[in-house]
Amino acid sequence: MNVVKKLRKFIFLNVFAMMGMSCYILADTFFISVANGTLGIAALNLTLPVYGLLFAIGSLIGIGSATRYSLCKMTDNETSRLYFSNAVMFAVLIGIGFTLLGNFFPAEILKLMGADADILSIGTEYLQIAMLFSPFFIANYTFTAFVRNDNAPNIAMAATLLSSLFNIVFDYVFMFPMHMGMRGAALATGVSPIISIGICMIHYLSKKNTIVFKWHLPSFRLLASAASLGVVAFVGEIANSITTLVFNFILLALSGNNAVAAYGVIANIALVGTAIFNGVSQGLQPLASTSYGHGDKEDVKKILRQSLVIAVILSIVLVSAVWVFAQGLVGIFNSAQSAELAKFAVPGLRIYFLGFLVAAVNIVLAGFFSATGQALASSLIAVSRGIIVISLMAFMLSKLFGVTGVWMAFPVTEVVTFGIAMGIQGVSKRKELFYQATTEGYFIFRNNSMASYLFYITTDEFQLRKGLQEITPQIKKTVMVDILEDSKIESIKQVFFDNDFLLYEELNRMSRIGLPDSIQPGLGVTFAEPEDSVVILQLLYSNFDPLSEQIPDIEEIAHYIQNKWVLVYKLEHKIVGFIIFELTGLTLYLRYWFVLPQFREMNIGSKLFNSFMYEGRNTKRQLLWVITHNINAIKRYVHYGFKPEKLFDYVLKLK
Numbered sequence: 001m002n003v004v005k006k007l008r009k010f011i012f013l014n015v016f017a018m019m020g021m022s023c024y025i026l027a028d029t030f031f032i033s034v035a036n037g038t039l040g041i042a043a044l045n046l047t048l049p050v051y052g053l054l055f056a057i058g059s060l061i062g063i064g065s066a067t068r069y070s071l072c073k074m075t076d077n078e079t080s081r082l083y084f085s086n087a088v089m090f091a092v093l094i095g096i097g098f099t100l101l102g103n104f105f106p107a108e109i110l111k112l113m114g115a116d117a118d119i120l121s122i123g124t125e126y127l128q129i130a131m132l133f134s135p136f137f138i139a140n141y142t143f144t145a146f147v148r149n150d151n152a153p154n155i156a157m158a159a160t161l162l163s164s165l166f167n168i169v170f171d172y173v174f175m176f177p178m179h180m181g182m183r184g185a186a187l188a189t190g191v192s193p194i195i196s197i198g199i200c201m202i203h204y205l206s207k208k209n210t211i212v213f214k215w216h217l218p219s220f221r222l223l224a225s226a227a228s229l230g231v232v233a234f235v236g237e238i239a240n241s242i243t244t245l246v247f248n249f250i251l252l253a254l255s256g257n258n259a260v261a262a263y264g265v266i267a268n269i270a271l272v273g274t275a276i277f278n279g280v281s282q283g284l285q286p287l288a289s290t291s292y293g294h295g296d297k298e299d300v301k302k303i304l305r306q307s308l309v310i311a312v313i314l315s316i317v318l319v320s321a322v323w324v325f326a327q328g329l330v331g332i333f334n335s336a337q338s339a340e341l342a343k344f345a346v347p348g349l350r351i352y353f354l355g356f357l358v359a360a361v362n363i364v365l366a367g368f369f370s371a372t373g374q375a376l377a378s379s380l381i382a383v384s385r386g387i388i389v390i391s392l393m394a395f396m397l398s399k400l401f402g403v404t405g406v407w408m409a410f411p412v413t414e415v416v417t418f419g420i421a422m423g424i425q426g427v428s429k430r431k432e433l434f435y436q437a438t439t440e441g442y443f444i445f446r447n448n449s450m451a452s453y454l455f456y457i458t459t460d461e462f463q464l465r466k467g468l469q470e471i472t473p474q475i476k477k478t479v480m481v482d483i484l485e486d487s488k489i490e491s492i493k494q495v496f497f498d499n500d501f502l503l504y505e506e507l508n509r510m511s512r513i514g515l516p517d518s519i520q521p522g523l524g525v526t527f528a529e530p531e532d533s534v535v536i537l538q539l540l541y542s543n544f545d546p547l548s549e550q551i552p553d554i555e556e557i558a559h560y561i562q563n564k565w566v567l568v569y570k571l572e573h574k575i576v577g578f579i580i581f582e583l584t585g586l587t588l589y590l591r592y593w594f595v596l597p598q599f600r601e602m603n604i605g606s607k608l609f610n611s612f613m614y615e616g617r618n619t620k621r622q623l624l625w626v627i628t629h630n631i632n633a634i635k636r637y638v639h640y641g642f643k644p645e646k647l648f649d650y651v652l653k654l655k
Contacts, residue, residue, distance in 0.1 A: 029265070133190030286371075
């Protein structure tokens with residue numbers, strides 16, 4: 001199955017699963033509206049931030065751990081095995097804390113949400129019962145996310161849908177035939193994640209399962225590592241809570257409980273929209289993570305492009321349907337036929353849903369960035385749209401347009417966030433090589449994640465000095481420059497020193513001529529495979545200075561691997577050493593040579609180096625650069641027949 005077909009399958013399954021998950025809240029809203037009218041809807045809406053917090057923590061731990069597991073198992077299988085058990089343990093521990101809070105302080109929590117005496121009378125017991133199940137709400141995200149990332153999306157979808165169906169059915173059974181009212185709604189909602197976890201166990205107990213639970217002390221280090229990739233999902237969930245909280249307080253001040261009830265209807269219907277696009281986002285993540293890990297640039301592009309197309313089409317269909325059927329949708333939750341509720345909810349629903357035309361793209365981009373390890377970019381999008389911008393827009397627009405301004409806050413926020421997302425995309429797609437013209441020449445920059453590397457094209461020192469005086473005040477990012485030794489080196493260096501550059505590192509070129517015919521490759525050394533690229537990149541960043549040694553990006557490493565310029569030594573399928581080199585005509589150029597410290601007594605470095613020279617057996621010259629103060633490295637290269645040349649590379653850094 002090609003990646004596009006697989007992507008569509010994953011998205012389809014996740015969209016339906018997420019929609020199913022949102023349906024039980026819709027069911028709660030409907031049945032509570034029948035049993036308790038507008039007041040019941042308002043009470044439920046005031047408890048939604050609590051649910052949102054539980055779901056947010058669950059997604060932070062569960063989705064973050066599952067994503068980290070998918071990325072880590074290609075590099076460190078032993079560590080990857082710990083992410084599942086660590087996530088489950090933290091989910092339970094944190095959930096117990098929420099259970100205690102909910103049972104000892106339910107009224108206080110509701111008061112914090114803005115509840116008055118009427119709301120407290122029907123909402124306290126509901127919240128108390130619901131929070132008894134906090135550990136299951138949180139842990140459910142871990143169980144479903146790991147099943148999904150372990151190539152069993154069908155089971156994850158079944159777990160979500162069937163548990164939601166249980167919730168809907170027993171909402172009715174508990175509330176009406178058994179006359180439990182709001183308590184019944186809370187009980188049905190609380191039991192549903194237990195059903196979901198039980199269904200997920202079908203996979204965990206099967207032969208296809210690769211995930212194990214291993215008892216160990218809960219690790220905050222593993223939790224933090226996972227959380228960095230779960231931030232998008234966390235913000236996506238907590239954003240709903242924060243938005244609901246902010247909107248509730250503003251609406252209570254503007255028009256009281258009727259406006260809050262109207263927002264309760266809008267927010268609950270909007271959950272379906274959010275669920276659809278979260279489903280697209282979560283559906284792309286396992287495939288995007290895998291393709292990115294393999295260095296498959298084309299598949300990564302296909303996944304993003306296809307996901308955006310699907311999301312946009314779904315958003316157009318969704319918004320069109322809501323605009324046509326807004327009155328009927330509101331009527332479903334307005335069994336008391338409240339004219340005040342309809343007055344706020346019908347136009348509010350139409351205005352609010354316009355935001356999904358843009359939110360669809362924002363949610364997919366945030367999920368994509370998270371799946372490809374770009375935690376900062378994904379977090380920035382998620383935080384912007386879910387917390388900061390929407391809160392500001394709600395306050396500002398409500399001052400200008402009253403209740404209508406509250407509904408406008410969501411679409412305006414999504415437009416602003418889209419601008420931010422495009423800015424991030426523009427930065428990520430910025431050409432690696434770019435230039436800046438000055439009155440005295442061209443200055444060429446080469447970007448990487450750590451710095452910009454400066455090259456210059458001028459005719460003399462005067463022009464260099466004038467050009468640097470023009471560009472250095474404009475530079476915000478760390479800038480590095482390499483200067484090779486020549487007759488004018490001292491005066492050139494001084495020009496840079498006068499413009500706030502400092503000497504960062506000094507390297508010396510070493511070379512040897514020819515190789516003996518008897519050279520043989522080292523035993524156990526192999527060429528790197530595409531899936532090794534992430535491991536090698538991690539080892540490079542962990543053991544080499546990214547500023548002075550210009551570490552390549554994932555695409556460059558994939559290029560080296562494709563050309564068979566990367567040699568690796570593996571123990572138990574784990575890379576413990578590697579060499580990266582280039583072959584250009586009759587010249588063999590060593591780029592990087594590394595062995596993990598704990599394996600350096602096993603002669604692995606020599607095996608790698610012998611294989612490196614064997615690959616260049618037909619070359620006439622072999623070159624490398626070495627840091628001048630690294631005496632041990634120089635001695636090692638001398639042992640292999642290399643001699644220092646009278647050529648130096650001075651690496652300068654802008655202050």
